Amino acid sequence: MPETVGFSLNFIHPLMMWSLLALSGYALFLGIRSKKLRTTQDAELRKQLAKSKVSQRHFLVGSLVLALMVLGTFLGMGVTYLNNGKLFVGPHLLAGAAMACMIALAAGLAPLMQRGNVVARKAHVGLNMGVMTLFLWQALTGMEIVNRIWVNR
Incomplete structure (x- = not known):
């Protein structure tokens, strides 16, 4: 893969995630x-x-949001692996994986909420508030990563 293509791929995940943060x-x-x-x-x-x-x-x-979150999570990991031959296991990766799990759990509560289950509704809200909190933190740590990529070009 040409170096410019590999370098450009680094910015698809952050752009997608910032758009997804707004959509969230x-x-x-x-x-x-x-x-x-x-x-x-x-x-x-x-x-x-x-x-x-x-x-x-x-x-x-x-x-x-669920579909794009899962896609974006794996896209970010895929691009990192393609460009580096490995994943960097750290807070950004772990929090992103946790967010994907949390949002899937929150979406999975929809059938129970449609039947009026108050506990499921509260769990849905709690999980999604956790996702939003992590997402805001992810946006900051992600920009630090983007900055490192840009500077080390």
């Missing part, structure tokens, strides 16, 4: 609006939220 924020926003739809006593607000199909959009965007 949107999924969070939709989740909050979906909760508002379930819990509000305001008939007009309920009608407006139901009309905008906020719950369905949360489900769809969340599904996309």
Whole structure:
């Protein structure tokens, strides 16, 4: 593989993850609006939220986040392996793998939540808040890695 191609591949994962962080924020926003739809006593607000199909959009965007998170995790590991012949096992890799597992667990709770299981709903929210917290930290450590790649070019 030409050196410029290998070097350029290093930036696909970070660009994808920053986009995914923004998409995750949107999924969070939709989740909050979906909760508002379930819990509000305001008939007009309920009608407006139901009309905008906020719950369905949360489900769809969340599904996309899950798929892209898993894809992005393996893409990052694959590019690292292609360019270096090994993975660097450290906090960034381990936290990324944990995030992929956590988001899969959170998505797996959807059928239980659809049946009204409150414990599953709380676990879903807790797991996803953990993912978002790790994601913000990952963004910072990822930029440190990108900077090292850029400087050592």
